Amino acid sequence: MEIEKILSGIIKKNENKILLIVMDGVGGLPHPETGLTELESAKKPNLDKLAKSGMCGLSIPVLPGITPGSGPAHISLFGYDPIQHQIGRGVLEVCGIGMEMNRDDIAIRGNFATIDENHIVTDRRAGRIPTDENKKIVQKIQENIKEIKNMQIIVQTVKEHRLAILLRGKGLSPFVSENDPQKEGLKIKKIVPLNDDAIFTAEVLNEFVDRVEKILKGMDTKAKTILLRGFSKIPDIDSFEKRYLLKPVCIASYPMYKGLAKIVGMDVIQGLDTIDDEISALHKLYDEYDFFYLHYKKTDSAGEDGDFNKKISAIEEFDEKISKIMHLKFDVICVTGDHSTPCVLKGHSWHPVPLVIVSKNIMPDDVETFTERACSRGLLGTIPAKEIMYILLASAMKFEKFGA
């Protein structure tokens, strides 16, 4: 990114506070019957009030036409180039459940799975075993396998059939193949190195899988093996503190978003389950930080389900909640999504996402409602999501003049 060439020369610290609210997957598409999107159908007086007082626009999460996962979509919102800074699934999983990760560690996503006596995968999720059963198995694995070939092994339950694994030690490489055959009815694969530096790592992992299978044989569970994927290291990425001189905090309930925030060096608050918890946390932490990332998940979940009414309700619920934020004095408030999740597509999409920035230092426009089509006529225009952060910093007066 061009701005990275001058950023350190112009960024300055001040006391102004920025609130970035991410309504996950908030953007949508018209309902075939009404011709109205989810946002156009919802009653949301508080979001509309923000749109009225603020400067609106649309943001392109990664590139035109590209549908992002949550990783690249958030990396963009945080002001980093999402193509330059790609983050592995293992890293996200591990950070998301609060495991401490070192720079040399390899993070891995694991699934417990069922195999038959011929090593054919018969259930890639081991019947979605209960989380408690998962915890018992993981405890037994951890007791029996502390290290392999001098590499430390750390395992932790995520939920149901999912677990996260950290390989710790020198000389490890993430460039190994998965052992997941992707389809049931196929044999589990051997993990193979994808380059010469990864030969040792593949040996460690194959031994790990063998030893886990032996442990599982003695247990009463559908879990008979472990499928490994998403091998990755922490990306080499500057923290918010280093890059923006900010003291940032993440207020989110889902692991994925906490993991992403941790990667860019945010303090991550644990134990928040609901949006009410999140808003309480925001109040409690108000004095301690100058950048607040608040994440709301339900809009995306409803979009993924393709449930139009549920997404409308999620928008309306959140609209009510934000009335409880407005009396807090933030110098800059931004409400947007990380990407669109139109109910008609039942998944993430590439469509530009509505965006509003409220601050005394912006130019208000005549947009009166927070919707995709209304925001498209806002003064911000349609911009890459990775530029939003810089407009927030500017609005918070955190940039010196560039050049004389």
Add this chain to the structure above:
Amino acid sequence: MEIEKILSGIIKKNENKILLIVMDGVGGLPHPETGLTELESAKKPNLDKLAKSGMCGLSIPVLPGITPGSGPAHISLFGYDPIQHQIGRGVLEVCGIGMEMNRDDIAIRGNFATIDENHIVTDRRAGRIPTDENKKIVQKIQENIKEIKNMQIIVQTVKEHRLAILLRGKGLSPFVSENDPQKEGLKIKKIVPLNDDAIFTAEVLNEFVDRVEKILKGMDTKAKTILLRGFSKIPDIDSFEKRYLLKPVCIASYPMYKGLAKIVGMDVIQGLDTIDDEISALHKLYDEYDFFYLHYKKTDSAGEDGDFNKKISAIEEFDEKISKIMHLKFDVICVTGDHSTPCVLKGHSWHPVPLVIVSKNIMPDDVETFTERACSRGLLGTIPAKEIMYILLASAMKFEKFGA
């Protein structure tokens, strides 16, 4: 282009069909008397219907302020960076008349010209000799000159005074100067190498010109020499099939556009003379391909002539014809131009070009008519032409999610 870094990881094949309609030079500027552009003056109910149901915008062919030739303008529309992928005129000419070209060949555009006994060029087009005369001369040249210094020489008539030449063999370079003095009354130039690798090629070409002049001396024609320009090789560019996993076809009548389509690996249908031929071909080929590039030339020709009424008629004629396409089921239809050709400028221009995309996966906007000014208020905004292809692919659901 940024997207090239991730494209191969997200592109997927499916059965959805994309139709890209290029109305050559369709964009215009207001008539000094009416204040209305060509599109604003034309009756075009079918194009307006597309604008009403689709998502509109403007596209910038190459860069703001840059007037493109057909080559870069089309390369952009095909989703390639037009500055990174520059295509020589010789290559376009040669491909456009259906000559098969190899990767090491040098393609050249030739003009028959008239010179006097002192080698002064008196007519750069040899009185625009009839195509039949050109064919006779070219036949004689080909009979007499099959190779020079072991390099194969292939010549073919284009039309009137124009011909195309291929130099085939190892060690040839396109970096030689033209022999065309550009103005009548000046002496024809020697071809000189522009770097050391091109010394041999310049020798071959100068001998070729000498031998052609000797042959022409014995013939009853105004053609007395041959002016050579546009020396070029096939650019190293990924095909549509490799890059987008598409099976593409070009439906065009003019050589230039067929040549461009061939360069990106499209199947090129020969023998189409009119827009009716093109539309019949579209019907006939519908089942065989998943990407259709349909080119309409008359809008550009009328613009080049500066004939406002002729351009209006060309728009209206095409509007009528596209009613015959609308019953074919395309998942994505895009109508745009490769560039503007305003009658008031009598030539190509840099002005952004109107653009509409129709698909069930786009966000409709409130644009009601297909004109420059109406489209400028569309939801697509003003975008680089090289991004259009990616929005078409996305709308046809041909991308996987990027990142987790």
